[in-house]
Amino acid sequence: MTRPPAPYRQGPATVALVATTAEVLSCREVDEAMLAPWERRRLAGIRVPARRDDVVAARLLLRLAVSRASGLPPGEVRPAQRCPGCGREGHGRPYLPDRPGIGVSYSHADGLAAAVTGPGPVGIDVEPVTRRPGPRSVLRRLLPAAEVDAACAEPDPGPALLRLWVRHEALFKAGDDDVRLTSWTDRRRAAVVALAGPDPAPVFLTDGSPLSPDPAPPSGRSGGRPSRCRS
Secondary structure, eight states: OOOOOOOOSSSOOOEEEEEEHHHHHTOTTOOGGGSOHHHHHHHTTOOOHHHHHHHHHHHHHHHHHHHHHHOOOGGGOOOEEEOTTTOOBSSSEEEOTTOTTEEEEEEEOSSEEEEEEEEBOOEEEEEETTOOOOOHHHHHHHSOHHHHHHHHTSSSHHHHHHHHHHHHHHHHHHTOSSSEEEEEEETTTTEEEEEEESSSOOOOOTTOOOOOBOOOOTTSSOOOOOOOOOO
């Protein structure tokens, strides 16, 4: 993976990285040995090797994003997790215990990983471009019904529904409605990505390619956040 310029050793900024699982696992800057004991215990419960690799890649990519933003070596980045639903540690939303003003988020899905760090609340979500969320009845309960109906009115609603879904997930992970939402398609990795973060929010892809945001839905964001307890 090509290293973009380190943007904020003098002050906070946002760094988002997108990669395939294979790219992360082959990156010499990070290694599974960096994971904390509590992370390795959680990995022990994942029985599908490909899914385990995705989880490892996302957690390592988060360390790489924080490293590029802060100048810390990736091995010195020690994220923790706390669930906003039940309040317990070890699962739920990630955070940096020693950097309370800096937000972090990561995502993984079928051979893809994404991670972001930045000042204040941030959230990121990644999905394969071929994924099709649904059914419509379920989506209307989770997402703004009007936006779901508008997407379903298109000749091919799948891509619009997927963009709507990843934007909603990124907003949920940020835990704050007052953030900027950006979504884009990483064609090299066949991925759709959404980022919720401060405005402006510079994004550095792992290969240094330019960001071409997808059109925003009419409301500019993807609805409210249901109460969920996430692992």
